[in-house]
Amino acid sequence: MPERCPECGSKVVREEGEAVSRCIGSNCPAQLKETIRHYASRNAMDIEGLGDAVVSQLVDRGLVKGIADIYSLDIDSLTGLERYGEKSARNLLEQIARSRERGLDRFLYGLGIRHIGRAAAESLASRFDDIDELTGATKEELTEIDGIGNIVADSVIDYFSEQSNIEMIEQLKKAGISMVSSRPRSSALSGRTFVFTGSLDEYARTEAGELVKSLGGKIGSNVTKKTDFVVAGKAPGSKLEEARKLGVKVIDEAEFKRLIAEKKPDVVT
DNA sequence: CTGTTGACAGGCGAGTACGG
């Protein structure tokens, strides 16, 4: 492991008890690229077309110096990029515009706060109505939330006590990003945990997950005794075996659709 | 106009780390 960041030359620090070493430079271009890539990633703001190569060019050319700059990009600056024509530029701008309405949970995940993954971000978004309520939250309020302990709470408090982060959030507000919580519209599946294995015909994994969550259900990443349903699509993996071993109910895509349709008749036709 | 190339979305499972 190098002692200095190969990208910006800042010191590389490894926290006691942690496996990874991190560059602590505040103006490291590699960090900026990664921050933006994460913000745009599928589970965060889902900006299709903003991947490694494009982000790299935008940062290298100085077109983007922070997350908020994404929202001031225009056709001209984009078509100047390598291998980027007008069609690509228009598609990307359309995606960027759509990302304004993703909601508080995805936005929080997109910020890249340490220890806040998709699930923790959802927990925070369902406890607080908007970003202002969250930035003002105390450690006690945070640790009351299921799944949030001391380490995660400290990480959140640290993030929002950093003035530059608050300024960035203000800029994003001005750019019209929605930072309001969207709570589940129903509680028909409340307390039920679903795990998916294999691929589904009709839905993308995340889409199916959104459906379950909109009905108040939860998505698990592994099969455990607490899993209620394993939905087995085409080419199911080892989770199916695990489900049989633990005696968890296994359903196929058709049964899954019926189950959702029962609870939410307007969704499945 | 067509074939090639590059980039990205979508998908999966194993490994790692946190919360309780």
Added chain:
DNA sequence: CCGTACTCGCCTGTCAACAG
């Protein structure tokens, strides 16, 4: 210590830019 959430690496198909 167990259950859960998240990270990471890998693979495949699709789409758009580019070259001829």
